[in-house]
Amino acid sequence: xxxxxxxxxxxxxxxxxxxxxxxxxxxxxxxxxxxxxxxxxxxxxxxxxxxxxxxxxxxxxxxxxxxxxxxxxxxxxxxxxxxxxxxxxxxxxxxxxxxxxxxxxxxxxx
Amino acid sequence: xxxxxxxxxxxxxxxxxxxxxxxxxxxxxxxxxxxxxxxxxxxxxxxxxxxxxxxxxxxxxxxxxxxxxxxxxxxxxxxxxxxxxxxxxxxxxxxxxxxxxxxxxxxxxxxxxxxxxxxxxxxxxxxxxx
Numbered sequence: 001x002x003x004x005x006x007x008x009x010x011x012x013x014x015x016x017x018x019x020x021x022x023x024x025x026x027x028x029x030x031x032x033x034x035x036x037x038x039x040x041x042x043x044x045x046x047x048x049x050x051x052x053x054x055x056x057x058x059x060x061x062x063x064x065x066x067x068x069x070x071x072x073x074x075x076x077x078x079x080x081x082x083x084x085x086x087x088x089x090x091x092x093x094x095x096x097x098x099x100x101x102x103x104x105x106x107x108x109x110x
Numbered sequence: 111x112x113x114x115x116x117x118x119x120x121x122x123x124x125x126x127x128x129x130x131x132x133x134x135x136x137x138x139x140x141x142x143x144x145x146x147x148x149x150x151x152x153x154x155x156x157x158x159x160x161x162x163x164x165x166x167x168x169x170x171x172x173x174x175x176x177x178x179x180x181x182x183x184x185x186x187x188x189x190x191x192x193x194x195x196x197x198x199x200x201x202x203x204x205x206x207x208x209x210x211x212x213x214x215x216x217x218x219x220x221x222x223x224x225x226x227x228x229x230x231x232x233x234x235x236x237x238x239x240x
Contacts, residue, residue, distance in 0.1 A: 019138045022145040029152040036159040075138070085137050085200060090144055094193035097148050101155050101189060105182040108162045109175065 016075035023068030026093070030100070031061040037104060049107035056103055060096045067093065132203040140199045147192025150218070154185035169236040177228060184221045188214075 034057025042051045067089045074081060158181035165174055191214045198210045 015135055015138050019142055022142045026145045026149050026152070029149045029156075033152055033156050033159060036156055036163060039163055080134055083131060084134055085131075086141055087200070090141065090193070090196050093148060094144070094189065094196070097151055097189045098186065098193075101151065101182060101185050104155060104159055105179070108159060108178060108182075 016072065019075060020068050020072035023064060023071055027061045027064035027068060030057050030064060030097070033057050033100065033104065034061065037107070046107060046110040049103075049110060053100065053103040053107045056100055060093075060100055063096070064093055129201075129204040130206070132206075136203045137200075140196060140203065143199070144192050144196040147195065148189060151185045151189035151192065154181050154188060158182040158185060168232045169239045170232065173232050177225065177232070180221075180225055180228070184218070184225070187221075188218060191218075 034054040037050045037054040037057065040047070040050075042048060067086075071086065071089070074084060158178045161174055161181065162178040168174055195212065195214065201207075202209050
């Protein structure tokens with residue numbers, strides 16, 4: 001059993017990779033929700049709202065995925081940038097998910 | 111002159127803990143935990159959408175919608191909690207304080223138990239009436 005050598009300890013092993021994959025996985029979870037919304041026909045008024053919610057889901061999926069790609073690039077840089085806290089990204093995705101939940105709930109209760 | 115005065119007041123604040131850039135592994139772990147919360151919320155939302163969109167009418171009319179609303183509320187709380195939690199932890203690791211207590215998983219578990227029992231009740235009532 002060997003422990004991490006200094007080189008690997010310095011670049012944190014697979015931390016960056018796991019983090020980027022977590023963003024990607026999250027984007028797929030959003031996409032799945034969008035797909036569920038358009039499973040039934042959308043010719044009624046409520047159906048149009050569901051379609052709009054699905055469109056929102058696709059937008060959120062794309063932005064989350066792109067954040068993941070950017071994150072991978074940022075975290076792959078050596079030396080690591082001084083400030084890597086993703087405050088803006090976290091707020092963007094957190095609020096988008098909340099808006100998506102509200103829109104979906106509205107579309108389904110109408 | 112007014113600026114000098116403001117600075118003086120700012121420096122005298124006793125409860126300001128000096129913040130510093132934390133070990134990047136803490137930042138990344140916090141980020142992944144936030145994303146796990148969001149995925150949990152999205153899973154609950156998917157369940158809410160599926161129960162309304164796909165499940166046929168249950169024995170009690172409208173029960174589907176009650177279940178869907180319950181799941182959507184749970185999804186909202188989970189997503190909001192994830193965001194709040196990320197902020198709390200970010201502040202804690204910046205000022206090198208211990209992580210704040212976390213009661214949210216317990217609430218989520220209680221919510222899921224309620225949803226589970228409700229579903230079980232509906233399935234049984236459907237089987238009985240059929």
